[in-house]
Amino acid sequence: MIIFGTLSQFAALIFTLLAMGLLLAGLRRNNIRMVQAGKRGLISAAVATTLASVALGYLFLSDSFQVEYVASYSDRALPLFYKITAFWAGQKGSLLFWAWVLSVFIMMVIYNNRKEADDRSTPYVYLVMAATLGFFLFLLCAISSPFDTLDFLPRDGNGLNPMLQNPGMVFHPPLLFFGYIGFTVPFAYAIAAMITGNTGADWIRKTRAWNVLSWIFLSIGIILGGQWAYVELGWGGYWAWDPVENASFIPWLVSTAFIHTAIIQERRGIMKVWNLVLILLTFTLCIFGTYLVRSGVLQSVHDFGATGLGGYFLFFLAVVLIGGIYLLAESYGEFKTPGSVESYLSRESTFLFNNVILLALAFATLLGTVFPIISEAVTGNKITVGQPFFNQVNTPLFLLLVLLTGICPLIGWRKASIENLRRNFLRPAATALLSGIIMAFSGVREPYALLAFTLSAFVGATIIQEYVTAIRSRKKLTGESSASAALKLLWRMRRRYGGHIVHFGLAMMVVGIAASSAYKLEAQGTLKKGETLAIGDFVLQYENFRVFEKFNRTVYAAKLGVFKDGVRIDEMEAERRNYINAKQPTTEVAIRSTLLQDLYVTMPGIGRGDEITLKVAVNPLLIWIWFGSCLMVLGGILAIIPSRRKLA
Amino acid sequence: MKKSNRKVMVAILIMVIGVGFLIYRGLANTSVYYMTVAELKTSSLGLQLGANQAVRVGGLVIDGSTDYNQRDLVLRFSLKDESNPQLTIDALYKGAKPDAFEPDIEALLEGTYNREQNLFLAETLLVKCPSKYESDLNKKQEETK
Numbered sequence: 001m002i003i004f005g006t007l008s009q010f011a012a013l014i015f016t017l018l019a020m021g022l023l024l025a026g027l028r029r030n031n032i033r034m035v036q037a038g039k040r041g042l043i044s045a046a047v048a049t050t051l052a053s054v055a056l057g058y059l060f061l062s063d064s065f066q067v068e069y070v071a072s073y074s075d076r077a078l079p080l081f082y083k084i085t086a087f088w089a090g091q092k093g094s095l096l097f098w099a100w101v102l103s104v105f106i107m108m109v110i111y112n113n114r115k116e117a118d119d120r121s122t123p124y125v126y127l128v129m130a131a132t133l134g135f136f137l138f139l140l141c142a143i144s145s146p147f148d149t150l151d152f153l154p155r156d157g158n159g160l161n162p163m164l165q166n167p168g169m170v171f172h173p174p175l176l177f178f179g180y181i182g183f184t185v186p187f188a189y190a191i192a193a194m195i196t197g198n199t200g201a202d203w204i205r206k207t208r209a210w211n212v213l214s215w216i217f218l219s220i221g222i223i224l225g226g227q228w229a230y231v232e233l234g235w236g237g238y239w240a241w242d243p244v245e246n247a248s249f250i251p252w253l254v255s256t257a258f259i260h261t262a263i264i265q266e267r268r269g270i271m272k273v274w275n276l277v278l279i280l281l282t283f284t285l286c287i288f289g290t291y292l293v294r295s296g297v298l299q300s301v302h303d304f305g306a307t308g309l310g311g312y313f314l315f316f317l318a319v320v321l322i323g324g325i326y327l328l329a330e331s332y333g334e335f336k337t338p339g340s341v342e343s344y345l346s347r348e349s350t351f352l353f354n355n356v357i358l359l360a361l362a363f364a365t366l367l368g369t370v371f372p373i374i375s376e377a378v379t380g381n382k383i384t385v386g387q388p389f390f391n392q393v394n395t396p397l398f399l400l401l402v403l404l405t406g407i408c409p410l411i412g413w414r415k416a417s418i419e420n421l422r423r424n425f426l427r428p429a430a431t432a433l434l435s436g437i438i439m440a441f442s443g444v445r446e447p448y449a450l451l452a453f454t455l456s457a458f459v460g461a462t463i464i465q466e467y468v469t470a471i472r473s474r475k476k477l478t479g480e481s482s483a484s485a486a487l488k489l490l491w492r493m494r495r496r497y498g499g500h501i502v503h504f505g506l507a508m509m510v511v512g513i514a515a516s517s518a519y520k521l522e523a524q525g526t527l528k529k530g531e532t533l534a535i536g537d538f539v540l541q542y543e544n545f546r547v548f549e550k551f552n553r554t555v556y557a558a559k560l561g562v563f564k565d566g567v568r569i570d571e572m573e574a575e576r577r578n579y580i581n582a583k584q585p586t587t588e589v590a591i592r593s594t595l596l597q598d599l600y601v602t603m604p605g606i607g608r609g610d611e612i613t614l615k616v617a618v619n620p621l622l623i624w625i626w627f628g629s630c631l632m633v634l635g636g637i638l639a640i641i642p643s644r645r646k647l648a
Numbered sequence: 649m650k651k652s653n654r655k656v657m658v659a660i661l662i663m664v665i666g667v668g669f670l671i672y673r674g675l676a677n678t679s680v681y682y683m684t685v686a687e688l689k690t691s692s693l694g695l696q697l698g699a700n701q702a703v704r705v706g707g708l709v710i711d712g713s714t715d716y717n718q719r720d721l722v723l724r725f726s727l728k729d730e731s732n733p734q735l736t737i738d739a740l741y742k743g744a745k746p747d748a749f750e751p752d753i754e755a756l757l758e759g760t761y762n763r764e765q766n767l768f769l770a771e772t773l774l775v776k777c778p779s780k781y782e783s784d785l786n787k788k789q790e791e792t793k
Contacts, residue, residue: 163747234747349656356660360667367671372682381693382682384704385675386758386772393674397667526719586747604744605718613718615744 002067005055005147012048012099013137015041016130023127027120035123039110042130046103049137053100056093056146060086065154069093069146075159075581077552085170086160088177091309092146097174099136101181106133109185112206121203124192125185132184135316144309159552159581168228172221176248179218180286183255185210187283187320190276194327197334199265199272207279208262209640215255216636222248223629234587234602236520236617238625241390246369247289253362255282257355264348267413272335273328274355280324285362287317292369346415350408357401364393399451402510405503406432406459409466427465432458452514456507463500490638498639505631512624516598521618528611532563536618538599539563543571545610554578556585558603558612562592574603574614598622680704680758685729685737688761697761704758705768709775710736711751721745727755727768737761741770748775 019041026034056069060083065071073086073093088097106129113122140146163169189207193199225245226238239245258278264271291313367374368385375383410424436454444450467489474485490497523535527542534540544559555577562570575588592599598619605613681693685707688694697703705727713726723745729735739757749755757770 234744349659352656352660353663356663356667360663364667364671364674368674371675371679375679383679384682385679386704388678389674392678393670396670524721584747584750587744602744604721605716607718611719613721615721 001055001058001062001064002147002149005052005059006145008048008052008055009096009137009140009145009147012045012052012103013134013141015045015048016134016137019045020127020130020134023123023130027123027127038123038130039126042103042106042110042126042133045130045133045137046107049096049100049103049133053087053096056096057084057087059147060084063157065157066149067146068148068150071150071154071157073158073160075157075552077580078157078160079165079551081170082160082165085164088173089160089164092140092144092148094173094177095136095140095144096146098177098181099133099140101174101177102129102133102136102184105129105181105185109188109210119196119198121189121192121196121198124195125188128188128191129184132188135312139309139312143312156581159579162553162577162579162582162586163232165579166228166232168224168231172224172228174221175217175224176221179214179216179221179248180251180290182210182214182217183251183279183283183286185214186258186279190279191324191327194276194331197331199276199335201266204262204265204275208259208266209642211255211258211262211279211282212636212640215252215259216633216640218248218252218255219629219636220633222252223626223633227626230622231589231591234589234604234615236522236600236602236619241365241368241387243369244293246365247292250362250366250369251282251285251289253358253365254278254285257358257362258282260351260354260358264351268348270337270348272337273332276328276335278355280320280328284317284321284324285366287313287320291317345411345421347408347411347413350404350411354401354404354408357397357404361394361397361401364397365390368393395448398510399448399455402452402455402459402507405506406455406462409462409500424465428458428461431461446518449514449518452510456511456514459503459507463504466500467497494641494643495639498635498637501635501638502632503635505628505633505635508624508628508631510628512621512626512628515621516619516625519620522616524613524615526605526607526611526613528609533614533616535599535616536597537564538618540572540601540614540616542612542614545612552580555588556606558606558610558614560590560601560614562599572599572601574601574612576603576606593623595623596621682706684731685727686732686735688737689729689735699762700760702758702760702771704756705737705761706730706754706756707737708733709749709751709753709755714749714751716745723749723773727757730754737766737768739768739770741773743773746773746775749773 019038022034022038022041025031026036026038059067059070060074061080063070063074063076065074069090069092070086073089074083078086086093088094106126109125109129116122186207189203189210193203193207222245225248229240230236230238255278258275261271261275261278265275291310368389372382372384375381406428410421410428412420432454435457436450439453440450444453467486470489471482471485474480474489475482478485480488521536523533525533527533529542529545532539532541539562541561541563542558543561545557546559547554547556549555555575557573557575560572560574561568562572570592572590572592574590576585577588578585587602587604590601598617600617600619602615603612604615607613680702681697682704683691683694683706685705688697688703688705707727707729710726710728713724715724716722721742721744723741723743724739725741726736726738739755741757754776756774756776757768758772759768759770761768
């Protein structure tokens with residue numbers, strides 16, 4: 001299997017190089033058959049990459065510890081499920097996984113274009129994607145192969161880091177990868193467009209759809225990462241502005257900007273250059289993020305260590321950046337459109353402002369992330385910024401973004417009339433104001449939180465108003481029932497309403513983030529059996545202690561009764577776990593989620609006589625963050641379901 | 649340039665200036681120096697540091713120096729410089745000991761440094777997940793020999 005995997009990897013590299021050669025030659029000689037052969041080469045490369053991945057998966061499942069990578073991230077006792085996920089627990093496997101996902105995306109693009117006669121630009125799309133795949137396969141074959149063997153056979157592997165043995169960790173990395181890698185497709189389309197000069201209606205529609213697809217993956221990846229941090233790390237938060245988190249958030253922001261301005265290009269045929277810049281930027285930032293993570297230049301809790309791959313990624317980054325800028329400069333004249341945002345009271349201009357803010361968020365986050373490097377280069381001293389910087393700078397920007405999210409659908413294209421504005425704004429603005437006042441009177445005094453709630457109410461009211469109006473006019477037109485009109489609208493105009501659902505989800509998230517960060521309660525205490533700890537409306541009573549073995553770990557669990565108003569409403573179990581192969585015990589968080597608040601319990605200490613130390617927090621409305629993010633993802637999915645008409 | 653375009657441009661310019669100001673203020677208010685233990689103790693910049701001035705310091709947790717009070721969640725340990733291990737500081741962190749905290753691990757503390765007592769009061773404590781894998785494999789190799 002080891003040899004099979006290594007050979008498959010090499011075969012994939014050779015197929016890819018061959019495909020690149022054929023595509024180039026085909027393009028130069030205008031030879032369709034060579035292009036077709038190149039495509040087949042890419043398909044073969046994808047098959048070979050898949051075989052290599054299957055081989056690595058098999059090595060994990062069969063406990064083949066002579067393979068260094070398997071020995072490093074698995075052991076015999078590891079549950080089957082996590083043996084599969086150990087595939088991408090480390091650097092080398094992630095690279096293979098990366099190559100495999102990219103080859104899947106290449107297949108998808110080929111499939112997507114199957115019915116269209118290849119025009120001049122599609123072969124360039126394949127070529128760019130092949131070059132990217134070639135880069136990863138080269139790293140795998142020449143620098144960092146997961147099939148490297150040890151010169152001895154260990155009796156057992158080192159096991160998977162206990163913190164990674166969590167369901168969130170199963171899907172978080174692959175989805176993040178799908179997102180990162182998916183942006184290769186819009187990037188390839190952008191490069192092809194700059195070479196051939198074609199950015200027609202079809203081009204922008206396709207590019208945007210691929211971008212939204214990758215955006216969905218990246219969003220899910222980021223959210224799962226946050227959820228994992230929340231349920232596993234035990235510090236009670238979901239986002240720490242860690243460099244690695246930022247590395248995924250920055251391209252997310254830029255691709256979000258593109259998704260908006262792409263609509264302007266679709267409707268008005270303007271902003272072509274700007275959109276190309278955004279696509280290039282998104283991809284560059286994905287590669288840069290990978291570089292940050294893999295090179296060890298920044299201090300991060302995510303430890304990938306200095307892996308010696310940094311230089312290669314930097315080189316790749318330089319090629320992408322210089323090539324992109326060169327092509328953009330070459331084709332600038334072709335895509336330059338006379339600037340024609342007709343009024344600052346138009347939807348176009350709100351999209352522009354939204355872009356400014358998204359890019360400002362991306363810039364501030366990037367600057368904060370790399371600030372130690374910059375400051376050391378400039379002043380010789382490392383200066384760092386942490387969470388306070390990001391919160392201080394990004395919070396007002398984000399609130400402004402929420403405001404724009406509310407305003408945007410209320411303003412028409414081109415130029416809105418004052419009358420039109422007054423009619424559209426009246427109800428949402430009144431709703432927002434009213435809810436703001438009610439909340440202020442019921443004790444919400446934190447200015448940012450109050451603002452966040454008010455603005456979210458505004459966004460929600462806007463969307464509901466727009467939906468209700470549309471349902472009413474459809475009913476009038478067709479005589480359908482309300483429910484049928486509502487559903488048909490949602491389905492028939494799914495791109496628009498998908499977008500609205502994303503925004504509604506965003507508003508929910510903002511409420512959750514604001515409430516849980518401004519009104520979090522914390523308490524800690526040491527309890528003997530029978531003793532209690534009070535927090536907010538809750539009283540926790542320490543009822544029982546037990547120790548048991550499970551799979552690859554010993555579990556120490558304290559049972560806690562949850563009381564509210566003197567009534568026992570629930571029970572929770574906080575755990576500490578000793579994994580075999582791990583030196584330190586790990587904390588297992590217990591969470592009781594309701595719509596209104598999360599009760600969050602960790603047990604950092606167990607003393608003599610089963611005395612336990614508890615850290616408890618109440619996080620108000622935290623679950624809204626997860627609900628909101630689910631809505632965002634669902635809205636995105638709804639928006640990209642292709643319509644039949646276009647397929648037929 | 650059309651008049652409406654100019655208006656939009658002016659609005660964008662104002663936003664950009666606002667963002668610049670936000671970032672500048674954020675940097676001015678929240679940035680802290682990052683130093684190694686050695687720099688904190690011996691460099692001119694480290695020596696200038698005020699007793700109440702926040703600073704981030706990185707080093708290795710000294711084996712055997714850890715004293716963790718599970719009842720009150722107070723963690724005391726000593727930190728040594730990575731390249732000059734004779735330079736050390738004592739650290740006090742009020743909070744739960746992170747799961748990944750163990751001897752010889754690289755720790756990042758943020759807080760203030762009391763030079764007279766050689767004591768670092770840490771507000772935050774970050775530890776890197778141990779890159780233990782290679783060394784462990786090597787150990788196992790020695791065992792099997």
